[in-house]
Amino acid sequence: MDSSLTSAQQEIREAILKVCAAFGDGYWLERDKDGAFPHAFHGAIADGGWLGIAMPEAYGGSGLGIADAAVMMQAVAESGAAFSGASALHMNIFGLNPVVVFGSEEQKRRFLMPLIKGEEKACFAVTEPDAGLDTTRLKARAVRSGNGYAVHGQKIWISTAQVADRVLLLARTTPLEEVKKQTEGLSLFYAALDRKYVEARVIDKMGRKAVDSNQVFFDGLPVPLEDRIGEEGRGFEYILHGMNPERILIAAEAVGIGRAALARAARYAKERIVFGRPIGKNQAIQHPLAKCWADLEAANLMMLHAARLYDAGKPCGVEANAAKYLAAEAGFTACETAVMTHGGMGYAKEFHVERYLREIMIARIAPVSRELILSHIAERALGLPKSY
Numbered sequence: 001m002d003s004s005l006t007s008a009q010q011e012i013r014e015a016i017l018k019v020c021a022a023f024g025d026g027y028w029l030e031r032d033k034d035g036a037f038p039h040a041f042h043g044a045i046a047d048g049g050w051l052g053i054a055m056p057e058a059y060g061g062s063g064l065g066i067a068d069a070a071v072m073m074q075a076v077a078e079s080g081a082a083f084s085g086a087s088a089l090h091m092n093i094f095g096l097n098p099v100v101v102f103g104s105e106e107q108k109r110r111f112l113m114p115l116i117k118g119e120e121k122a123c124f125a126v127t128e129p130d131a132g133l134d135t136t137r138l139k140a141r142a143v144r145s146g147n148g149y150a151v152h153g154q155k156i157w158i159s160t161a162q163v164a165d166r167v168l169l170l171a172r173t174t175p176l177e178e179v180k181k182q183t184e185g186l187s188l189f190y191a192a193l194d195r196k197y198v199e200a201r202v203i204d205k206m207g208r209k210a211v212d213s214n215q216v217f218f219d220g221l222p223v224p225l226e227d228r229i230g231e232e233g234r235g236f237e238y239i240l241h242g243m244n245p246e247r248i249l250i251a252a253e254a255v256g257i258g259r260a261a262l263a264r265a266a267r268y269a270k271e272r273i274v275f276g277r278p279i280g281k282n283q284a285i286q287h288p289l290a291k292c293w294a295d296l297e298a299a300n301l302m303m304l305h306a307a308r309l310y311d312a313g314k315p316c317g318v319e320a321n322a323a324k325y326l327a328a329e330a331g332f333t334a335c336e337t338a339v340m341t342h343g344g345m346g347y348a349k350e351f352h353v354e355r356y357l358r359e360i361m362i363a364r365i366a367p368v369s370r371e372l373i374l375s376h377i378a379e380r381a382l383g384l385p386k387s388y
């Protein structure tokens with residue numbers, strides 16, 4: 001029993017671990033090799049009604065908070081599914097928060113219901129090759145055309161664009177030179193991914209092969225007016241609403257992966273006999289593992305703190321960023337330590353820790369890098385001048 005969780009959250013954790021038990025290490029190793037999207041896993045989670053955990057009840061969700069969703073996603077990652085499993089669901093859990101907050105009643109029915117039932121999948125397209133973390137410099141354009149827009153431009157690193165039916169897309173509707181503030185003139189759309197106008201090219205990458213990452217090219221994608229979320233020009237403001245929950249979920253998932261790695265390392269340290277005794281009898285093996293445990297659990301408490309602030313409607317930007325930073329670093333060190341604890345076998349796929357190490361790197365890079373998080377904390381928590 002984890003005393004930092006409520007009894008309802010403990011039940012969520014146990015129920016999710018039960019669903020995940022049907023998708024063991026062998027399943028994820030196969031997906032890592034063949035790169036096929038884990039449809040069976042996604043389907044099992046959808047069938048259990050879990051995809052709508054944090055979505056409003058009026059549209060088929062459970063109306064629970066981000067803390068509950070974090071407990072769910074952590075259990076997915078901790079089961080050994082790591083980011084191969086968590087990222088297959090991630091966008092569906094909270095990605096459409098801007099639609100919940102700013103969408104019309106008609107849009108919520110049309111967009112949220114099929115997502116919650118698992119009938120549709122969504123992807124999120126913000127990052128661009130020439131803008132990077134300087135989001136407001138993005139160049140994708142949505143130009144007024146007939147009763148809607150035509151989207152032109154390029155995005156990069158877009159997760160699940162191969163399997164997604166729709167894309168939550170940030171594009172410029174007023175040129176940068178014509179706005180007072182850089183954050184203005186960007187609009188948010190939830191557009192159908194009509195492959196006649198959209199090409200998604202898979203990026204061959206380090207890990208999480210089962211959840212595709214893509215370069216996406218938009219060549220005049222028609223988007224009807226009714227698929228624009230909120231007002232034209234306020235898209236940047238809208239996506240900010242989903243950012244803190246996303247950092248909290250990534251933090252929860254990173255702790256989950258770290259715990260999975262640590263459990264494997266501790267098991268191996270007890271079983272592996274060298275110099276006539278288990279390697280885990282050496283403090284040089286024990287202490288790094290114990291430090292990983294302490295760092296992971298501390299990061300987890302920061303994550304739960306940020307989630308509870310968010311659920312209480314309180315500001316949580318600094319805490320959500322700190323949680324993402326601490327969890328990604330603690331998760332990374334735990335995965336690296338787990339590989340080293342296994343010695344040569346840490347490099348073998350059959351012990352799974354090398355997969356965790358490749359996957360945990362994502363939490364250090366996305367959706368925002370360590371450097372930008374530290375700049376944010378320096379500015380907001382310490383009152384230092386903005387550095388970028």
Ligand SMILES: Cc1cc2nc3c(=O)[nH]c(=O)nc-3n(C[C@H](O)[C@H](O)[C@H](O)COP(=O)(O)OP(=O)(O)OC[C@H]3O[C@@H](n4cnc5c(N)ncnc54)[C@H](O)[C@@H]3O)c2cc1C
Pocket residue numbers: 123124125126127128131132133134156157158159160213362365366367368369370371372387388
């Ligand atoms: C596996 C994966 C999945 C992803 N999924 C998605 C997705 O679904 N949708 C989406 O829109 N994006 C996605 N991303 C993109 C991700 O959010 C970006 O890669 C991330 O925000 C970093 O942007 P960048 O790669 O352009 O880095 P850059 O902006 O090019 O930065 C490069 C490096 O320079 C550092 N840097 C830049 N400016 C400063 C500064 N002022 N001070 C200090 N350091 C600085 C950064 O911290 C970073 O280390 C994904 C990325 C990965 C790897």
